[in-house]
Amino acid sequence: MTATAARPTASTVASRASFGGLLHSEWTKLRSVRSTGWSLGLLALLYPSFTALLVGLTVANWDQTAASDRSLIASDPTAVILGSGFLISQPAICVLGVMVIASEYSTGMIRASLLAKPRRLSMLAAKGAVLSLVVLAVSLVAAFVSFFIGAAMLSEKVAASLGDPGALRAVVGTGLYLAMLSLFSLAIGAIVRRTAAGITSVIMFVLVLAPLVQLLPGKFGEYAHAYLPTEAGLLIGQAIQHEGDLLTPWQGFGVFGLWTAALLVLAAFLLNRRDA
């Protein structure tokens, strides 16, 4: 191999900076690593399968189910259908969200990224936009598929359709929830900068710690639980505001959005300030 001149042929290098270019770049990064396919594939697979499994169990055990529980299911079949699948599949999104930024640190890629995009906040914004839109698209498909499967299976006991009050909003809402969760995880990943630590902390929080706060006694426990990011955010997956919910579905999602925004601000502040 001989060293040839590094001069480009005419007009191959016409560089210009634009946010569109940053979006393009982040999309290439996202689609060109395996973890993205795995995470989104798992979500698309697990969400409908668990919906089918758990709704199937509900239907199979219908005769042994207490009348009070039956009426609870009948009051919001949408929440029953959606809730069974996406709670279990949400770790896939937590992993993806953390990986998207933390893996750049673990591999050293972050230095190449920042050399190409020294405006770090624009880079983070582009990353967040691409990630959340891709997650939203896949989640919406998974949510609608799950709803139709679940509604069909449940139909012999309780009728559920997209036309029910709040049902369509709840189905779209689980997509919005998962998209927000990806941003929440991205922020944690950007703050922690380590894949294992980031993934563990997000999943522990979402699946274990946040639900456990419910067990704290008295009013304090009730309020603390209601305003936790993911617990509040989950309300968007219900067709109606249940008895005992302190927030409406949209209020809950708003609370989740505020938490996520606060974490993203912190992540942006640290990204700008820390050495890469």
Add this chain to the structure above:
Amino acid sequence: MIEAKNLTKRYGDKVAVKDLSFTVGPGKVTGFLGPNGAGKSTTMRLILGLDHPDRGTATIDGKRYRELTTPLAAVGALLEAKAVHPGRTAYNHLLCLAQSQGISKKRIYEVLDLVGLSEVAHKRAGGFSLGMGQRLGLAAALLGDPAVLVLDEPVNGLDPEGILWIRTFMRQLAAEGRTVFVSSHLMNEMAVTAEHLIIIGRGSLIADCPTQEFIEQGKKQTVLVRSPNAGELAAAITRAGGAVTRNDDNELSVEDMDATRIGEIASAGGHVLHEVVPQRGTLEEAFMALTRESVEYAGTGSTREADAPKSGGGAE
């Protein structure tokens, strides 16, 4: 042109770079030398806006790195072999960098061809050898056809053929009028590659001079003299203008005087000579001596052997 002004960077208690100022001009390869841990990589990260200086500024053609709108078109950098996601192919790695500033796909194939990676363009970078990783890093550095190149230990991990290739390549880039700033902890490597040297030790500037000048200094001769009359001979040589160091009872090291003159002095004084051996110090030794002296001169404490340059590989 790269300009560092009073750069200072601390990591916790440790001062990595201390009040460092220098200028790197276009059209030549400038070697950035220093023992491992001298602060070369830190300085390069400060220039490239990856780390923030505690004091001072680093600019490229008058602008800080973060102010560059299309940085890859201004500066190409090779920081470490694998600043690459191992699961991404070489092509996709370059593609995501190129897209961020609207560089065409055609240019990606061009640089892959330039560094000899065309055949593995669609292979995952995780399977690349260290040398291939360096080539990919170099391809990324050349993507935007930059006028300034900052290369941190580019020969690391390369086989002799690869070293020769990169050496020729750097000279060629400089001949095209580019600013080429390349770090190394190997004096001998820089002696054959760089036209200008900037040498640092413990984060401070030690030397900033043309390579030729440094080589001349490095060639300063020492003559080893063995004689049973070492004491008297030493006095005679000193009187005649030589600089004498007494090694032991009958051995002297003489500087600033050649072997012929020493022989004449010994003969004139009737001193018996057992041995007169001119010694030519290697560049590597001159470099070591220089970095050691600077540390002592700076009064920062003892000279640790660990700071001396090693001739083996290993980045800092």
